Amino acid sequence: MGANQDLFDATYGTDTGGISPVWDLDTDSANARYGERYQAIPADELDAALSFLHKDWSAFTFVDLGCGKGRALIAASQHGFARVIGVEFAKSLVDIAIKNSKIAGVRVEVRNEDAAQFEFPEGDIIVFMFNPFRETVMRQVMCNLARHQGKLYLLYYRPEQSAVIDERTDFLAKIGQIPTAPGFCVWQGVAGACEGCLERC
Ligand SMILES: C[S@@+](CC[C@H](N)C(=O)[O-])C[C@H]1O[C@@H](n2cnc3c(N)ncnc32)[C@H](O)[C@@H]1O
Structure with missing residues (x-):
């Protein structure tokens, strides 16, 4: 654990x-075999990425696929999102995560679900992932996301499956790395682009 991570828990208790x-991980999901371990995001890097991308998030929902113990949910809550949702398959x-959000005094929704089954909320969203799962699940998530209407950002930390996302030029445009937070790769939804994108799933 790095110094920043200790500081986060010390700050919020x-x-x-x-x-x-x-x-x-205690999950009965068949996708457990494609899951990655739990480890928390360095909150200062997520802060830097969110600040760089967009200054006013008040119309957006933040979604963390594989939210773990909720560190990203708590960090994102400081950026003025309309809603903050975490999806995690380990009970x-x-x-x-629920206990941590109460301790930190933030309002978040935590769903005990498999990310592959998660239905994205309507409206403008930013989907955050910290290397949560491998290719099979990522492909299903991309199919679900292709149906989304509204503004869309995809913020991926330690992007091991970025090649799967790069394939989806039918509805996503790559922004690339963030100078102030180089651990991330970012994509943006292309308005009205989903021509034929659902047939691929
Ligand atoms: C590297 S941790 C990231 C934790 C958190 N997002 C953060 O940044 O602090 C990845 C998380 O994804 C979860 N995960 C893996 N596969 C999943 C799936 N198919 N559905 C939901 N959660 C999943 C793991 O249990 C783990 O908690």
């Missing part, structure tokens, strides 16, 4: 640290 290996992590 939360417990978001540590690493949980995949075999330790014990969901419980911890």
Whole structure:
């Protein structure tokens, strides 16, 4: 755990640290085999990315696919989003995320769901992922996202499956890296672009 991560929990009185290996996650999802371990985002990097991309998030919903213990949800809540939603398939992590959000005094929605089954909310959204799952699940998530209407940003930290997203030029345009937060890769929804995109799924 780095110094920034210790500082986050010290600041909020939360417990978001540590690493949980995949075999330790309590989920009955068939997609567990494609999941990555739990580890929290350095909050200062997420802050830098959100500040760089857009100054006013008040019309947007922030969605964290694989929200773990909720650190990104708490960090995002400081940026004025209309809604903040976390999706996590491990029940014990969901419980911890809910507890952490209460301790931090932020209003977030935490869903105990598989990201592959999650239906994205209507309206303008930013979807955040910190390397949560492998290709099979990422492909399904991209199919679900292709149906989305409204403004869309995709913010991917440690983007190991970025090639899968790069394929979806039918509804996404790559912005690339963020100079102030180089661990991220970013895409933006292309308005009205979904010509034939659903047939691919
Ligand atoms: C690297 S952690 C990121 C945690 C959090 N987003 C953050 O940035 O602090 C990845 C998380 O994705 C979750 N995960 C993996 N596959 C998932 C799936 N198919 N559906 C929901 N959650 C999943 C894991 O349980 C883990 O908590």
